[in-house]
Amino acid sequence: LYALVLLLREVLNRIQFRLNQSQLEELDDETLDDDQQTEWQRYLRQSLEVVARVMELLPSQTFSDLFPVLQEDLDIYLGLQQFIVRSGASRRLNITAEADCRKLHCALRDLSSLLQAVGRLAEFFTGDVFTTRFNDALAIVPRLVEVSCYGSQICLYDVEMAVPSVLKPDLIDVHAQSLAALQAYSHWLAQFCGEVQRQQDQTQFMDLITSSMAATTPLINAKSIQTLRPLHKFPHQTLCVLRDLVDSISGEATKSRQICYHSLQESVQVTLALFPLFIQQPDVTDEMLSFFLTLFQALRVQMGVAFTEQIIQTFLSMFTRDQLAVSILQEGSSGSKVVQKFLKILQVVVQEPGQTFKPLLPSILSLCLDQVYPIVAERSCPDVKAEMFELLFQILHQNWRFFFKSSVLSSVQRSGAEELMENQAQFIAAMQAFGQSFLQPDIHIFKQNLSYLEVLNTKHKLYHRKLFRNTMLFHFLNVLLQVLLHKSHDLLQDDITLALYNMAAVDFQAFYSSFLPEFLNGCQGLDPHQRTTLARNFTPERDLPSFSQGVYRIVNDLRFYRLCNGSLPPGTLKL
Structure with a gap:
């Protein structure tokens, strides 16, 4: 413990100009680094973090070492008023000697640093330790209020002085840091307010609040708006502010998010009520859905199941097939962005664990497969497509039991038990949508969807499922081989080959004895001898490297045969 006390005192000494001026003056306080900090600011911040860590372990000792040093510099600053000389309307600081100006410069720089230190320690006086450290905080906060009021009322930085290039920035920084430190203790004041509500005597608290207002009001008045913007002209700015507010607390504790949602609840309900009125105005709808997307990502638990379901049902009823077509076909416009954000919201919903939102799955699947997919299937629309397939993947991945009902028997006897399947039509439609995407030129969608299928196979044994194996496996193998054959997605050659291997691994014997001959029989531009040669040369290997080489x-031999056959005149003997 003694070592920590020595460390604390040494750090406090090293950040004070009156004790360490020669070294501190060498630190650059002008050039900003990538974090928008000067060398001096970084040094001070790191030093204050050390003080904060010691405060965690030795709160009383840290306070008793820091507060007297702060008091000393505060007395110097508060005593400057007696050196102000008035001459008509002007004021002058009557400190002109070089040595006195140097001492004042050091004292002001130290006061600014110590105010930052006190502000950094504000968190150690709130919460569970509020009562035990109340007296220490009550010694600090009135002094912060006093120095803030003093700076706001006297405005020392506006006074004429001997060396304004040095002292004026010091005085401005002290006032700014005093206000910043007072702001840091606003949480302590809020907790103090809660405590005094249960007491008869509220004088002490009222004095602090009144004085704090006296410190800040002059600054508010000085910066008051000169031009009042027309009312109701900037609703989108309101939603931006609310969205940023929600986003800022997304990582906070549950209690903070509950407080935030409680304060925003009326705004959320009004926005939802207005949504149907603005459905034909994509720029406004875009802002609304951005707000709701942030809400779902940060506060869906606080919103509750009933209200969340109400929001989704409202959106589903508004996005009819015609409305979706109008929005999607305006590629790159606000309308297209609206659909993307709506699909993102649904992605958040379907990933929610448990059975809470499972009743919405049929409606969401219907929206995807019956309304969005027919519009985008034969068009580019890459952004909307990407979000739609992401939604389909999340539905399958996070809600696998919506399609495949597992049982104790089937898990113990995987080979013999019948698979219990529900919603088969929707599953088949989803797989057909994935398969159709492999026939289109968009390489990004191809890569995304291929990775989705691989994840579904890794996590849920997709390729081994009876329905997929019996009715879809051949078609997927055929499509992927055709893609390799036509060299349309050569950048993804390794990914495609890996997927082919995983599909073939379901039943290698069937792949070599059944699929391969059938695939070659369906290939145009080959004669029977060439088909036989190709099948014979593809040795039935079962390891990935050998399979990939095969x-x-x-693929290369098939291309070669086709090229040769296509270049020969009719009747020529073929290879």
Whole structure:
């Protein structure tokens, strides 16, 4: 403990100009680094973090070492008023000797640093320790209020002085840091307010609040708005502010988020009520959905199941097929962005664990497969497509039991038990949508969807499911081989080959004996002898490297045969 006390005192000494001026003056206080800090600011911040860590371990000792030093510099600052000489309307600071100006400069720099230190320690006086450290905080806060009032009322930085290039920035910084430190203790004042509500005598608290207002009011008046903007002309700015507010507390504790949602609840309900009125104005709808997306990401638990379901049902009823078509076909416009954000909101909903929002899954699937997908299937619309397939993937991944009902028997006897399947039509439609995307030129959608299928296979054994194996596996294998054959997505050659291997691994014997001959029979531009040669050369290997080599070989040979056959005149003997 003694070592920590020595460390604390040494750090406090090293940040004070009156004890360490020669070294501190060497630190650059002008050039900003990548974090928008000067060398001096970084040094001070790191030093104050050391003080804060010691405060965690030795709160009483830290306070008793720091507060007297602060008091000393505060007395110097508060005593400057007696050196102000008035001459008509002007005021002058009657400190002109070089040595006195140097001492004042050091005292002001130290006061600014110590005010930052006191502000940094504000968190150690609130919460569970409020009562035990109340007296220490009550010694600090009135002094902060006093120095803030003094700075706001006297405005020392506006006084004429001997060396304004040095002292004026010091005086401005002291006043700014005093206000910043007082702001840091606003949480302590709020907790103090809660405590005095249960007491008869509120004089002490009222004096602090009244004095704090006296310190800040002159600054508010000085910066008052000269031009009042027309009322109701900037509603989008309101939603931006609310959205940023919600986003800022997304990582906070549950209690903070409850308080935030309680304060925003009326605004959220009004925004939802207005949504149907602005559905034809995509720029406004875009702002609304951005707000709701942030709400769902940060406060969906606080909103509750009933209200969340009400929001989703409202959106689903508004986004009809015609409305979606109008929005999506305006690619890159606000309308397209509206649909993207709506799909993002649904992604958040379907990822919610438990059974809370499972009743919404049929409606969400219907929106995806029956309304959005037919519009984007044969068009580019890359942004909307990406979000739609992400939503489909999350529905399958996070709600697998919506389609495949597992049981104790099936988990113990995987080979013999019948798979219990529900919502088969929707599952088939989703798989067909994924398969159709592999026939289109968008390489980003292709890569995204291929990775989704691989994840579903890794997590849920998609390729091994009876329905997929019996009715879809052949088509996916065929499509992926055709893609390799046509060289349309050569950048993804390794990814495609890995997916082919994982699909073939479901039943290697069936792949080599059944699928491969059928695939070659369906390939145009080959004669029977060439098909037989290709099948014979694809050796039935079961490890990934050998399988990959076999795929590359058969694809290259098939291209070669087609090229040769296509360049020969009719009747020529083929290879």
